[in-house]
Amino acid sequence: MESNTSNKNNKKMIVINGDHFSNLPEFYEEASRVFMKNVDWKVGTLDGFNDILYGGFGVFENKDQIELTWKKSEKSKGDLGLEATREFYERKIKQGHPFNVELIQKNLDELISGEGQTLFDILIEIIESHKNINLILD
Template sequence: MEWSTSNKNNRKMTVINGGHFSNLAGFYDEVSSVLMKDADWKVGTLDGFDDILYGGFGVFENDEEIEMIWKESQKSEKDLGFDATRSFYENKISQGKPFNIDLIQHKLDELVSGKGQTLFDILVEIIESHQNITLILD
């Protein structure tokens, strides 16, 4: 991932490179390497990823305008697609508590029926939920 200041509206720009990872753990490493480079912890959960996007303790401040470019997003969409998502949910179900097994089973059932979100979809939704971040899938 790269980090720089863009000339457009003084908006900071970051690049997630889908060529640098092929699974969710790799995605977390990619985002941690730049967004959290001076922090004591690394991203390791979907909630943690959402938290760092609020800013204030990584490399950008709260509500700072950010342009995030996800290079090789089609590769990531496949890597973090149906199979990876099914494994993600099945792993949580097999671990049991503290996970809400009924909720996770429901999400897995939705995925299998073609109605659920993949990990890629969830990550995109998390990014897009932050009004100060513009996501560009490249």
């Protein structure tokens, strides 16, 4: 099994491998395995994914500089693209409470019109919002 974390010049190197998942729940499993090694907590939402990127638990601390390589990112872009995102929004709309159905419908409408973000885009935005993480799409 390949190592998913290492140190290089005081920068922690972390690898997400797109071959290890093909949908959002499997992405969460990969993120849990890579970021939360030896911690009894699993990522299960976009907010949860954002939370682990702050560090302080799992494989890095809050101030650590991270180089995150997303291998097979083009595969992930397709796997977490338009169709997966549409299904994601439609499930939330169908479930209703506690979700903001109006906002989710707006996001779905934007997605269908070609102006909205896919799940892949959302994950990239979440990662890039953490200034201590340098993302490399491979």
